[in-house]
Amino acid sequence: xxxxxxxxxxxxxxxxxxxxxxxxxxxxxxxxxxxxxxxxxxxxxxxxxxxxxxxxxxxxxxxxxxxxxxxxxxxxxxxxxxxxxxxxxxxxxxxxxxxxxxxxxxxxxxxxxxxxxxxxxxxxxxxxxxxxxxxxxxxxxxxxxxxxxxxxxxxxxxxxxxxxxxxxxxxxxxxxxxxxxxxxxxxxxxxxxxxxxxxxxxxxxxxxxxxxxxxxxxxxxxxxxxxxxxxxxxxxxxxxxxxxxxxxxxxxxxxxxxxxxxxxxxxxxxxxxxxxxxxxxxxxxxxxxxxxxxxxxxxxxxxxxxxxxxxxxxxxxxxxxxxxxxxxxxxxxxxxxxxxxxxxxxxxxxxxxxxxxxxxxxxxxxx
Amino acid sequence: xxxxxxxxxxxxxxxxxxxxxxxxxxxxxxxxxxxxxxxxxxxxxxxxxxxxxxxxxxxxxxxxxxxxxxxxxxxxxxxxxxxxxxxxxxxxxxxxxxxxxxxxxxxxxxxxxxxxxxxxxxxxxxxxxxxxxxxxxxxxxxxxxxxxxxxxxxxxxxxxxxxxxxxxxxxxxxxxxxxxxxxxxxxxxxxxxxxxxxxxxxxxxxxxxxxxxxxxxxxxxxxxxxxxxxxxxxxxxxxxxxxxxxxxxxxxxxxxxxxxxxxxxxxxxxxxxxxxxxxxxxxxxxxxxxxxxxxxxxxxxxxxxxxxxxxxxxxxxxxxxxxxxxxxxxxxxxxxxxxxxxxxxxxxxxxxxxxxxxxxxxxxxxxxxxxxxxxxxxxxxxxxxxxxxxxxxxxxxxxxxxxxx
Numbered sequence: 001x002x003x004x005x006x007x008x009x010x011x012x013x014x015x016x017x018x019x020x021x022x023x024x025x026x027x028x029x030x031x032x033x034x035x036x037x038x039x040x041x042x043x044x045x046x047x048x049x050x051x052x053x054x055x056x057x058x059x060x061x062x063x064x065x066x067x068x069x070x071x072x073x074x075x076x077x078x079x080x081x082x083x084x085x086x087x088x089x090x091x092x093x094x095x096x097x098x099x100x101x102x103x104x105x106x107x108x109x110x111x112x113x114x115x116x117x118x119x120x121x122x123x124x125x126x127x128x129x130x131x132x133x134x135x136x137x138x139x140x141x142x143x144x145x146x147x148x149x150x151x152x153x154x155x156x157x158x159x160x161x162x163x164x165x166x167x168x169x170x171x172x173x174x175x176x177x178x179x180x181x182x183x184x185x186x187x188x189x190x191x192x193x194x195x196x197x198x199x200x201x202x203x204x205x206x207x208x209x210x211x212x213x214x215x216x217x218x219x220x221x222x223x224x225x226x227x228x229x230x231x232x233x234x235x236x237x238x239x240x241x242x243x244x245x246x247x248x249x250x251x252x253x254x255x256x257x258x259x260x261x262x263x264x265x266x267x268x269x270x271x272x273x274x275x276x277x278x279x280x281x282x283x284x285x286x287x288x289x290x291x292x293x294x295x296x297x298x299x300x301x302x303x304x305x306x307x308x309x310x311x312x313x314x315x316x317x318x319x320x321x322x323x324x325x326x327x328x329x330x331x332x333x334x335x336x337x338x339x340x341x342x343x344x345x346x347x348x349x350x351x352x353x354x355x356x357x358x359x360x361x362x363x364x365x366x367x
Numbered sequence: 368x369x370x371x372x373x374x375x376x377x378x379x380x381x382x383x384x385x386x387x388x389x390x391x392x393x394x395x396x397x398x399x400x401x402x403x404x405x406x407x408x409x410x411x412x413x414x415x416x417x418x419x420x421x422x423x424x425x426x427x428x429x430x431x432x433x434x435x436x437x438x439x440x441x442x443x444x445x446x447x448x449x450x451x452x453x454x455x456x457x458x459x460x461x462x463x464x465x466x467x468x469x470x471x472x473x474x475x476x477x478x479x480x481x482x483x484x485x486x487x488x489x490x491x492x493x494x495x496x497x498x499x500x501x502x503x504x505x506x507x508x509x510x511x512x513x514x515x516x517x518x519x520x521x522x523x524x525x526x527x528x529x530x531x532x533x534x535x536x537x538x539x540x541x542x543x544x545x546x547x548x549x550x551x552x553x554x555x556x557x558x559x560x561x562x563x564x565x566x567x568x569x570x571x572x573x574x575x576x577x578x579x580x581x582x583x584x585x586x587x588x589x590x591x592x593x594x595x596x597x598x599x600x601x602x603x604x605x606x607x608x609x610x611x612x613x614x615x616x617x618x619x620x621x622x623x624x625x626x627x628x629x630x631x632x633x634x635x636x637x638x639x640x641x642x643x644x645x646x647x648x649x650x651x652x653x654x655x656x657x658x659x660x661x662x663x664x665x666x667x668x669x670x671x672x673x674x675x676x677x678x679x680x681x682x683x684x685x686x687x688x689x690x691x692x693x694x695x696x697x698x699x700x701x702x703x704x705x706x707x708x709x710x711x712x713x714x715x716x717x718x719x720x721x722x723x724x725x726x727x728x729x730x731x732x733x734x735x736x737x738x739x740x741x742x743x744x745x746x747x748x749x750x751x752x753x754x755x756x757x758x759x760x761x762x763x764x765x766x767x768x769x770x771x772x
Contacts, residue, residue: 004648004677037383037436163395169385173392177721207386233382249696258433259675278675280612280633 006032006254008357009274009287011261011301014039015343016331016350017293018244019065022072023354024291025253032285033248034256034276039295039331041343042237045203045229047103050087052344057084065351066102066344073104076247077210078240081108089145091200093129093230095137097145101344104236106205106214109198110226112138115148116197121189124157125166128230129202131155138200152196156188171204172235186220198224203235208242256285261301264290264327271324274301289326289357293350296332309333313353326360328353375412375444377437378405384431384441389699390424393718397424400431403448404441411448422449424712426703426719427572428669429609443617450576458709461499465705466575469565469582472538475510483509502713505748508539508740515541517560518548525557528642529593529600533607534565535740543756547603547639550762554646554653558601563589566610567618568670572704576618583615587628594631603639603758605739606704609670611636638671639758640679640738656687656764663692663760664732666723666746668739669699680738680757687764692736697726702745717749724749736760 010021013035021033048066056062063084070080082088082102088111089097097112112118120138122131135153142149160181162170174181193199205214205227218225229236249255256276263275263282271290276283292301292315300306307318313330315323330353331346384400385391391399398421407417422445431441454462464471475482485491486507496503515532528551536544548558563586570579590600602608615629622629637645646652665681684692701719706712727735727750735746735754743754 004644036438037434040436042383043381161395163397169382169391170395177392233386238386246696249694254677256675256677258429258672260438276675280636280674283675283677 004284005286006030007288008032008290009034009285010291010293010353011035011274012039012293012295012298012331013037013241013245014293014295014331015041015346016353017291018241018248019069019072019347019350020291020293020330020353020357021248021253022244023068023351024357025248025251026068026072027354027358029358031248031252032254032256032287034259034261034274034285036258036260038238038241038245039293041346042241043232043234044237045090045092045103045107045234046237046240046343047090047098047100047107048082048343048347050099050101052342053084053101056344056348059348061352061355062344062348065348068351069347070102072247073240073244074211076243077212078243079105079211081105089141091134091138091141091228093134093202093228095134095141097141104240105211106203106225106227107229107236108226109224110200110228112142112145112147112149116224117150117152117195118198118200119152119154119193119196120200121154121156121192123166123171123202123204124155125162125164126168126171126202127165128168129228134200134228151200154192154199156185156192158188159184167233168202168204168230168235169207169233172207175204175206176208182217186217189221189225193221193223196223198226200226200228203227203229205235207235207238209239210243256283259283260298261294264292264301264324266324266327269322269325271327289328289360291328291330291350291353291357293330293353312356313349326357328356374439375405375408378435378439378441379437380406381436383434383436384439387430387434389428389430389701389719390426390715394424394715397421400425400441400445404431404444405439407448408444411451417448418452420452422452423454423574424715425449426669426699426701426706427568428699428703429673430669430699433672446571446574447576449574452574454574457498457500458711461501461709462573462705463575464499465708466570466573466578467565468534468538468569472510472513472534476513476538479510479512486510496710500710501708502710504713505708505744508535508744510538511541513537513541515544515560517558518552525552525555527596527598528556528558529561529590529598530558531561531563531566531590531600531602531607531611531636533602533604534569535604540740543603543759546756546758546762547601550639550643550758551601553762553765554643555651556642556646559593559598561590561593561600566604566607567614568606568610569704571610571614571618572706579614579618583618583629584622584625586611587615587619587625587632590632591628594628594635598635599642600632600636601639601642602636603738603756605638605668605671605674608636608638609673612674638674638676638679638738640683641674641676643683643761644679653765654686657766658689659687659760659764660689661687661691661760662731662733663690664727664730664735664752665692665694665757666700666727666735666737666742666754667694667696668737668742669703671738680736683761684736684757687761690760690764693730693732695723695726695730697723699723700742700745700749702741704741707741707745716745720745720749727752
């Protein structure tokens, strides 16, 4: 049977690892995803900054990669809006505007360019989001970019006990689990939103909620809703992770959660498997090819020999020889010295790795 | 310096542990793993008293540990604080018993019929709720005479393995133990039933560190000879497996006499399904399954996930022709062994289970397969579906074949 034999094993559940696993699974490969928690993208908004696009635009498959990512996210129930050729300003929790090319729909709705009257709604007791400060800053910003929009601060109180202090996580969990809480939230927001065309709220609308649930929420509320991502734990970031991971699970990607890969087995220039540091004794995952997407800050399981990657994203030793022909490095490199790769490069390299593994032979898919 | 002393600095307070904590999701006042674990641990290490009853509410599900990107052993820190926590008299007494299912099993099975009667009648349950703070909402599993024995003759070709039955199989379901032995037999493995004690998970969960150490020592001693012979140890209970792989080493850390043997046991322990998958990889799995029309929902127990072995049961069951199986992946069931029996925690326990109950209700399976006995109890308590150990389904699929003896 060989439950631990895969066409491809992807290591790391950051954006690049998740996209690589998705790309490989969409090509009908038998995929395993090994992770110790999500990548650091979950602490952010999940949007794709416009400034990252030119840097990546030299890459031939940028368009294709972004299109794939958008399709993947749509299937995962977390629809993205936008395009690599356009940019919108989206508000940050500090009241700044960030130029963004693509973002989850809930964040995209917060765009100030529409010239609409907006209520910025805070929640009493939620310290990480100051609606007065936000409204004031956004009014300034709207003037600066002459969007013609107006911003007014409003606040709602939640009547049920939410714990002390109230956190975005607590609200999001209630939103997911409790229909009566959603009804109460809609009621309070409806009052706060009365007379406005749009409301902006902190990122609180569920860790698991899908695009359909969000659309229904907007329908019931009767106006456009935009979310502003807050400090970690950032609910919109975590939502991307949850939706994407459970989608991968649904399409048959085997998830190994909780223990790191501590060794890559390489024989005669080929990666034959990975060793997972499970309790008691290691778990070996055999594979036809592998993608390492372990990020810039993790200890690379390739050890000291590893010195960089070539054009096909294969790992190189310090003397420039390829360590393994069927091993690909996605996402930012360890010790690369580049500060911020941004989500665009994660997606691009993840997608490329997913395609590269598909071109190496795989025969475990036929069960 | 112990590795743990360094691990605490790996906590960046990213709160990912809080996002997966089943208790935090349903209990507004619960401080959550980040606070009860690394944050208060810093103070505890300075000798500042931070004793709080909340540590009692940790399920020990290890989800916080698994999601931590920096491998901070969050729940281990909470477990240590739990062991230090002083409980009020009645709860202390109740938890003393809950920490010792082996002793409870020995006593109740002297005259099982009487014990079962006493545990099931309403006045007794009412009294237990009043005097022991055990919820009257749940039924105790019925006890039966502990009559699990090693099979007399092993096949000549068979490879020997040691079966660690655990309290539930020993005192409540020896018939399940025989299913395990027969499954192994049909796959060329001759099981010897180990004369071991409780694994110690209930002792850890009830904050009884001394008892956990005592049973760990007794178990290491009981297994020593077979381990020396290089035999593999099999468990059919995910919590026992979890304890043998991770717990013995932890509670016996620094114990010169036992630490080495505990490590050896950890490296030799297999979940039953894990062992069958290993047989499969060696081309030795009996795959003569009969066609079985069965629609199953599968629930992976938390202590199965914490073993880092993938989903061997899910894949084994999928090999049976005709079986359609859906992995619920709907979080913790909320039972956590004795946790769900505690009066003050019953509500929390049921609230946690809601997601899983809803997923099972939506899947409308013929039955639920899950390898943890208390997960089974919780699923049967929270839904209308029957929940059984996957080993029973697998053995049934073999039908009336000759066992090769």
